[in-house]
Amino acid sequence: MLFVEANVGDRLRWTSPDQCYERWKQISLHIADPNSVFLEHFSGGWAFVASEWEGRLAEQMIVFEMHH
Secondary structure, X not given: OEEEEEOOOOOOEEEOHHHHHHHHXXXXXXXXXXXXXXXXXXXXXXXXXXXXXXXXXXXXXXXXXXXX
């Protein structure tokens, strides 16, 4: 499993499999419902919408799209 963070204007941020749990602990409180993102419900006024993707070599990825 890989994590990929996407933020407009920035390069993609990749998290290696061995670091995914640590990164998850840092961002888990900022995961929003993709059907209703209310930034005022999140500290700092930012949130991620998460989606599952499969890479070209069938690797599993969770893509976190930042909203701010």
